[in-house]
Amino acid sequence: MLLELTDDQRDLARAVDDFCRREAGSRDQREKLTDGGRLHHNEDLYRRLAGLGWAGVRVPEEYGGLGGSHVDMCLLLERTAHGMLPIAGMGVTFIVANAVARFGTAAQKETLLRSVVAGDSQSISMSEPGAGSDVAALTCKAERTDSGWRVNGQKTWCSNAHYAQHLLLVARTSGSGSKHEGITMFHVPLPADGLEIRGIDTLGGREVNDLFFTDVELPEDAVVGQVGQGWTQLMAGLSTERLILGALMVGTAQRAFDDALAFVSTREQFGRKVGSFQALRHRVADLATEIEATRLLVYAVARMADAQPDKVLAREASMVKLKATEVAKRVAIEGMQMMGGYGYATEFDMEKHLRSTIVSTVYGGTNEIQRDIIGKTYGL
Template sequence: MNARGFTEEQEEFAAAVRQFAAKECGTREQRAVLTDDNREQHHDSIYAKIAASGYLGVSIPEEYGGSGGGILEQVILFEELWRGMVPVHGAGTSHTVAGVYKRYASEQQKKDVLGAICAGEVMSISISEPGAGSDAAAISCKAVRDGDVYRINGQKTWCSDAQFASKILLVARTGRGHRPHDGLTMFEIPTSTPGLDIRPIRTMGGGAEVNDLFFTDVEVPVTAVVGEEGGAWRQVMAGLNGERIVCAAQGLGMAQRSFDDLLGYLREREQFGAPIGSFQAVRHRVADLAIEIEASRALTYDTARRVAANEGAPEELVRATSMAKVKVTETAKRVALEGVQLMGGYGYTLEFDMERHLRLAIPATIYAGTNEIQRDIISSTFGLRPGRS
């Protein structure tokens, strides 16, 4: 193992993904073409190339077309893709969906969906609604069984990547129970299904990576249920540790790329006859950023190893993954914001990437459970819960 604790195979994998990113997206000109001049975050041709390289199946079992790796290889992949600014936003949602299917889907569903992910199809997952964001117990999008089909009506929102996904893993209400989260069920919905209307939402990220979904008498067969009817909440919760670690890996890649770009600028830009990186006020701020990134990297990979080994009580792993998500995404935001400040006027011009780094880092603290919700989760693992009137 090397200093980062990687095996030789893991180090080679990280280097291969980094080389791929440099070859395909290494220049601003390449990225401008692939992202419609920084307006979009996903490009089908790059995604297809990653699939052909076998990277998308890194944590999917071999019998479904993957390479059989685990959460650690997944973290390596996402750190390097996001550090390389590779426009493959759909990879994150696809791997979240893959985690659900690996645990709960039928054998046929696994063959269909996990194989499709390895081959380069994007999958999406939809939980949030206009009145049910952080409070998933308030979900009202309804699925009613009628013989051999379910009929779905309602609205969803903030659904990432639905506009270019082949299927959406939908959480809808099929009933009520004693607990607020009872009666929620997962369905796989092909995006071509009649009655499904997908409307992109423009965001500060520059594109439309999230969507509103409208279901009007959408019919799916009973075989579209993923897992158990009424068991969606347990199924969602089981995958949150993996989702948070992927978010941390993405944040780590963003933070490192912002730092790399800032360092290059500080070494080249001169004021008062010297590189601005030579001034003590700047050097100390750079040192602080480097410390934060290294602390974030250690937390991310240590937590990933603990999750992979199932090391610790369930609440300890939940605490650790929530901590990683908060720490690393906040670090990514801080590094990009400091980058804008230290680059001065150039930091917020479209001529440099730093303004884009900041636009992408801010929403990382919001999606996959806001950092405020993560802090609630962390404090609850210490027995500190909100009081009830």
């Protein structure tokens, strides 16, 4: 690996790898942890990880976290994804923790960031049936009351909500001005009276949910940041969010590559290892090169984010999300092709890699949107 790391970062990567091997290193272990592959997040396992301090890798030390860097965070995410640790809630939890650390009140930080460190899962709700890529078109409404706020409306594609302890809700608090104005973030403890969480069946199982808010009452201090500034606050967190997605997909791509390489190195056809055929050997070389280049991009941008914590790295962060997800999807598809029918069989992990990566070019801002953002930074 070409990546330059400090001694502490190398120690972190080794420790996480050891944890993954010990807790979920075999397929039998992962089957038990996920109820035969039906679950994506094992809460007990995540709390054991949190017990080592890693859930608070980016949480400031004054709230019990490690106060680590974006590079540290990316290392943790990459290695847990490579280890296929069933803790799907971690990435979204880190996104929420970043928003609270930036914009939360002292009381919110004390409560929510310490809960992140303890291993509580967080969820964030932005998308709506009529507001997907165009998130600013959201209509879920929070109206002022004598005691705080009342929320009504529907959200969709909400990750983690069926097991999370807290929800970061993005809702409309004003209809005046442009659609980017009048948006506010709220902290919603889960479960909440008046909130129905309904799972959505997908290719990957139950990962996301529809949320239905019916007169959900929130106190005045549920606002995270400033009323009406939710859009600006969302944009401020994009660098971290896209680094999280990029690191997870680099880890998944590397695991899919490693599984395919192990297969073609042992599988024999026509009297020789199939990996010795030039067609497959060249494919392996191309995929290895793409993964290494992508990893370098992710960590280069992570270092930029550490050096310029208040700067929105619109171009670079979108490049991370675009490149990492496209590469991960390609590796899984070509890995399945190299493994033939075995790559399609559920007794091997490759079909799971495909399901995990095929949607990655859609969530967190579609790759079409990422390309548009990148193009605009060049004045187009």
